[in-house]
Amino acid sequence: MKPYLLDLHPDQYPLSGYRRNQLLEWVFKRGVGSFGEMDNLPKALRDDLERDYRLSAFSKVETFPSSDGSTKYLYTLLDGRQMEAVLMPYADRTTICVSTMVGCPAGCSFCATGKLGFGRNLSAGEVIEQILYAARDQGIAPGAIRNLVFMGMGEPLLNYDNTLTAARIMLHEDGLGMSQRRVTLSTVGLPKQIVKLAGEDVTVKLAISLHAPDEETRKTIIPTAHAHTIHGILEAAREYQRRSKRRVTFEYAMLSGVNDALWQAELLADLLKGLISHVNLIPMNAWAGADFTSSSESRIQAFYDILEARGIPVSVRRSRGRDAGAACGQLALKRPDGRSSEISAA
Numbered sequence: 432m433k434p435y436l437l438d439l440h441p442d443q444y445p446l447s448g449y450r451r452n453q454l455l456e457w458v459f460k461r462g463v464g465s466f467g468e469m470d471n472l473p474k475a476l477r478d479d480l481e482r483d484y485r486l487s488a489f490s491k492v493e494t495f496p497s498s499d500g501s502t503k504y505l506y507t508l509l510d511g512r513q514m515e516a517v518l519m520p521y522a523d524r525t526t527i528c529v530s531t532m533v534g535c536p537a538g539c540s541f542c543a544t545g546k547l548g549f550g551r552n553l554s555a556g557e558v559i560e561q562i563l564y565a566a567r568d569q570g571i572a573p574g575a576i577r578n579l580v581f582m583g584m585g586e587p588l589l590n591y592d593n594t595l596t597a598a599r600i601m602l603h604e605d606g607l608g609m610s611q612r613r614v615t616l617s618t619v620g621l622p623k624q625i626v627k628l629a630g631e632d633v634t635v636k637l638a639i640s641l642h643a644p645d646e647e648t649r650k651t652i653i654p655t656a657h658a659h660t661i662h663g664i665l666e667a668a669r670e671y672q673r674r675s676k677r678r679v680t681f682e683y684a685m686l687s688g689v690n691d692a693l694w695q696a697e698l699l700a701d702l703l704k705g706l707i708s709h710v711n712l713i714p715m716n717a718w719a720g721a722d723f724t725s726s727s728e729s730r731i732q733a734f735y736d737i738l739e740a741r742g743i744p745v746s747v748r749r750s751r752g753r754d755a756g757a758a759c760g761q762l763a764l765k766r767p768d769g770r771s772s773e774i775s776a777a
């Protein structure tokens with residue numbers, strides 16, 4: 432198969448001089464989907480590019496618009512596997528949530544992606560194309576999508592190299608030109624990889640899916656908690672903060688009767704003392720086959736009040752795209768059999 436152009440870092444792009452700049456501009460600034468559209472390149476050059484590279488890794492794309500303006504994209508890859516992204520326009524910004532894997536090996540029990548198991552890692556280009564396609568579909572320049580979260584299918588730090596390459600392409604001025612402050616990587620909490628990331632030239636924002644402040648509860652919902660203690664994760668978070676100078680976000684899915692006791696809010700506040708952090712409380716969205724239900728509004732409020740009173744910055748993340756099955760870290764997957772299941776992200 433021909434090399435996939437989007438897998439390349441801008442520094443590796445073919446051509447030289449102004450022709451290379453033109454090619455980069457067509458790909459990342461104008462976001463065209465074919466070499467044929469690059470009409471300021473000579474026809475012979477476009478034919479050469481067509482012969483030597485492919486510009487897409489998708490064989491089919493389905494879109495699921497939501498009444499709140501969000502759109503879920505279900506991408507079918509050349510090997511027939513599927514993954515997805517969600518584009519969420521807000522009044523002052525447009526955010527995209529991208530996947531880094533087909534499925535996920537982490538197996539969190541409240542997450543439908545985890546229940547699907549692991550398909551495969553996505554390449555860097557397969558991550559980048561999620562953004563380029565969504566921009567094209569919306570009739571906007573890729574640069575208009577200024578916020579990105581790695582919160583779709585998969586654990587980004589288990590696809591470390593490809594995720595990092597994708598981040599570098601996003602941040603490069605000849606690539607998507609995004610700001611590091613507007614890119615958030617969400618992880619289930621893998622201390623070794625977090626510390627490694629802290630040493631990279633890429634200092635994106637870090638979000639850690641903590642979901643419980645005590646080992647016993649965390650182990651019941653997150654299998655990787657058996658290998659990585661909360662203490663180890665927080666040490667890694669401190670190291671990331673020390674080197675990146677960035678606030679670390681902790682994500683907390685509110686699961687009724689599991690992790691929403693008031694003593695757990697107190698314990699969470701104890702744990703985060705001294706760390707510049709922010710807690711995102713996420714009401715759980717029900718999906719077919721889920722073993723959990725969301726905490727009640729009053730319990731979420733009580734949990735919130737404790738954290739706030741203890742001086743921990745906290746917010747409740749409200750759902751977007753619920754009717755498209757694409758709300759706040761939960762994405763819907765339309766199965767080939769026509770049924771709909773939902774996928775919760777890291």
Ligand code: SF4
Pocket residue numbers: 535536537538539542543544545546583584585586618619640775776777
């Ligand atoms: S919550 Fe995230 S890390 Fe856990 S199984 Fe789902 S996608 Fe994977």
